[in-house]
Amino acid sequence: MHPADRGVDRTAGGPILVAHDIHRSYGTRRALRSLSFTLASGRVLGFLGPNGAGKTTAIRVLTTVLQPTSGRFEVDGIGSEEPIRIRRRIGVLPEGLGFPRHTSGVEYLTYFGQLYGRRQADARAAARGLLDTVGMSARGDSLIETYSHGMRQRLGIARALINDPRVVFLDEPTLGLDPRGQQDLLAMIKGIARERDTGVVLSSHLLSEIEGICDDVVIMNQGQIVAKGSVDEVLGQAGASGPIDRTVRVRVPADRVDAAAAAIDAMPDANVSERDPRGWLSVQVDAGEGSDVDAARNRVLEALIAAGLPILGFEVAGGRLQDVFLQLTAEAIA
Amino acid sequence: MTTAVAPVDRPVAADRPDRPVWWLVFRQELEELWVGGKALNLLILFGILISITAFLLATNNELSLTPPRSMIVVMIHTAMTFGLFIGLVIASESISGERERATLEPLLLAPAGRRQIVFGKFLAALSPWPIAYLYTVPYVITLAQGDLALWPAVAWGAVLGTMTTVAFTGLGMLVSLWSTSSRTSLFVGLLIYILAQLPPQLPGEFLTSPAGALVQALDPLEAVRQFLIQGFIEVKVVDQLWPLLYAPIVVTLAILAVLFLYAAPRLGLEGGSGRSVARASGGSEG
Numbered sequence: 001m002h003p004a005d006r007g008v009d010r011t012a013g014g015p016i017l018v019a020h021d022i023h024r025s026y027g028t029r030r031a032l033r034s035l036s037f038t039l040a041s042g043r044v045l046g047f048l049g050p051n052g053a054g055k056t057t058a059i060r061v062l063t064t065v066l067q068p069t070s071g072r073f074e075v076d077g078i079g080s081e082e083p084i085r086i087r088r089r090i091g092v093l094p095e096g097l098g099f100p101r102h103t104s105g106v107e108y109l110t111y112f113g114q115l116y117g118r119r120q121a122d123a124r125a126a127a128r129g130l131l132d133t134v135g136m137s138a139r140g141d142s143l144i145e146t147y148s149h150g151m152r153q154r155l156g157i158a159r160a161l162i163n164d165p166r167v168v169f170l171d172e173p174t175l176g177l178d179p180r181g182q183q184d185l186l187a188m189i190k191g192i193a194r195e196r197d198t199g200v201v202l203s204s205h206l207l208s209e210i211e212g213i214c215d216d217v218v219i220m221n222q223g224q225i226v227a228k229g230s231v232d233e234v235l236g237q238a239g240a241s242g243p244i245d246r247t248v249r250v251r252v253p254a255d256r257v258d259a260a261a262a263a264i265d266a267m268p269d270a271n272v273s274e275r276d277p278r279g280w281l282s283v284q285v286d287a288g289e290g291s292d293v294d295a296a297r298n299r300v301l302e303a304l305i306a307a308g309l310p311i312l313g314f315e316v317a318g319g320r321l322q323d324v325f326l327q328l329t330a331e332a333i334a
Numbered sequence: 335m336t337t338a339v340a341p342v343d344r345p346v347a348a349d350r351p352d353r354p355v356w357w358l359v360f361r362q363e364l365e366e367l368w369v370g371g372k373a374l375n376l377l378i379l380f381g382i383l384i385s386i387t388a389f390l391l392a393t394n395n396e397l398s399l400t401p402p403r404s405m406i407v408v409m410i411h412t413a414m415t416f417g418l419f420i421g422l423v424i425a426s427e428s429i430s431g432e433r434e435r436a437t438l439e440p441l442l443l444a445p446a447g448r449r450q451i452v453f454g455k456f457l458a459a460l461s462p463w464p465i466a467y468l469y470t471v472p473y474v475i476t477l478a479q480g481d482l483a484l485w486p487a488v489a490w491g492a493v494l495g496t497m498t499t500v501a502f503t504g505l506g507m508l509v510s511l512w513s514t515s516s517r518t519s520l521f522v523g524l525l526i527y528i529l530a531q532l533p534p535q536l537p538g539e540f541l542t543s544p545a546g547a548l549v550q551a552l553d554p555l556e557a558v559r560q561f562l563i564q565g566f567i568e569v570k571v572v573d574q575l576w577p578l579l580y581a582p583i584v585v586t587l588a589i590l591a592v593l594f595l596y597a598a599p600r601l602g603l604e605g606g607s608g609r610s611v612a613r614a615s616g617g618s619e620g
């Protein structure tokens with residue numbers, strides 16, 4: 001162990017990853033601009049952004065595979081000037097990770113365990129333990145080439161944990177998995193953060209899924225952060241910056257859409273902006289400044305009930321991360 | 335899937351692995367090469383070519399066209415030529431192929447020096463050569479028909495063949511470090527191989543000129559061929575033959591120096607000039 005490693009003071013819930021004004025360019029193209037954020041141990045940070053937003057570049061910089069053009073970061077108190085020491089403290093599941101074909105899952109994990117300094121017997125025991133953790137103990141001795149995509153993703157996560165990392169980076173871990181596989185994987189990721197007191201950086205396009213497990217969010221667009229903070233804070237930022245929380249979506253029986261639209265349009269402070277054949281109506285409420293939006297939403301429901309229409313569904317647009325994501329990335333592009 | 339994750343006592347990964355990184359990478363590469371069948375396939379091809387060469391030489395010998403010493407030299411030189419081809423092909427694909435298959439990134443994320451990673455792969459790419467050469471020896475013994483030059487020629491063949499294989503495998507590694515596509519690196523490797531075969535095909539007038547002599551001296555394969563011919567057919571003494579080896583030794587050392595001192599520490603996720611090497615100030619990546 002490096003002498004300096006013994007002295008790292010770690011407080012549960014304290015900052016485990018701190019990025020300071022990181023920039024990264026490829027020639028004249030600026031892939032990352034002024035990336036700054038903090039991740040505390042035991043928390044899951046969602047890294048969101050459209051394709052080409054710079055998420056993968058950011059992860060590669062923070063995992064020392066790419067060098068930042070300027071700026072620095074710290075992992076568990078170790079500065080980015082010491083990449084080998086940082087690599088001992090991080091686990092990474094890169095996007096589209098490949099695997100050797102003629103090796104079993106146990107052998108693969110044992111190999112990486114040894115690369116991270118474990119003795120062979122210890123690495124093998126850790127490999128079996130991790131395969132059990134990711135639900136693959138029954139297939140550990142099979143060749144990787146016989147694994148399904150979901151099993152390979154789980155093996156990749158096990159590899160990312162082989163060195164008991166302080167921070168785990170998962171780049172699109174749910175890509176290509178079926179809904180059940182996605183749900184299981186995300187539950188496992190949450191478990192990793194909570195029970196190992198590990199910071200998790202999770203890049204994904206599955207916003208609704210991320211909303212369920214992330215504590216914090218960084219939304220990126222065109223190489224820069226457009227929003228960051230806890231999920232509630234980011235939802236609040238978006239609400240303060242635009243009119244999206246003034247839209248509600250209501251579902252009524254499909255054959256009663258016209259009646260519902262008529263009841264809403266009769267209101268002085270609401271009007272139907274969209275409708276679809278399955279019965280969903282988008283309603284703009286209270287366009288005026290300074291009015292009580294919550295009360296206006298309630299009046300929409302009261303009008304529908306008074307008209308004798310059954311309400312099959314109701315949601316506030318902008319109350320979901322997906323709405324915020326779409327709003328913020330659209331604003332940044334505009 | 336089990337979603338509960340057991341809390342663990344987490345020591346930071348050790349500074350030095352139980353075994354050297356180059357050894358771990360070498361062992362893993364060997365497994366991929368030999369269990370995966372790539373090395374075996376190339377050796378089967380090698381065996382076929384050596385068998386055909388031996389058959390043609392034996393047929394010639396029955397007609398008294400080729401003396402045993404010439405057959406020894408031709409067989410050993412043929413083994414070298416095909417043996418280094420195996421090393422060149424494996425090396426040319428060793429890193430660019432990993433880039434293509436997305437298996438390089440986890441290796442780069444391990445707390446290991448880039449030079450050790452490259453060294454492990456380099457040794458693995460050399461591994462078929464001793465087996466290929468040993469495979470050739472029984473053919474040489476048969477064709478030698480008891481000639482006294484047999485064992486000295488076999489010994490010199492092992493030394494010179496190892497040198498040329500090291501040189502060409504090193505070149506293959508350099509090409510692979512530079513390339514992102516295994517097809518490109520294999521093509522460039524093949525081009526290098528063909529160029530190395532060219533000098534003997536050049537016109538005799540050119541070869542006797544100073545420029546021709548320089549080309550022959552700088553081509554390790556041609557230099558060792560001349561060494562074997564002059565040493566075992568023309569029976570010159572070793573003192574006269576040494577100058578033939580100066581240039582190949584220098585070329586081999588230069589290739590190794592460029593590979594391990596310059597290129598290997600720059601091993602990155604991307605090939606070519608778009609380096610993505612995370613070299614820290616202080617050069618701790620080597």
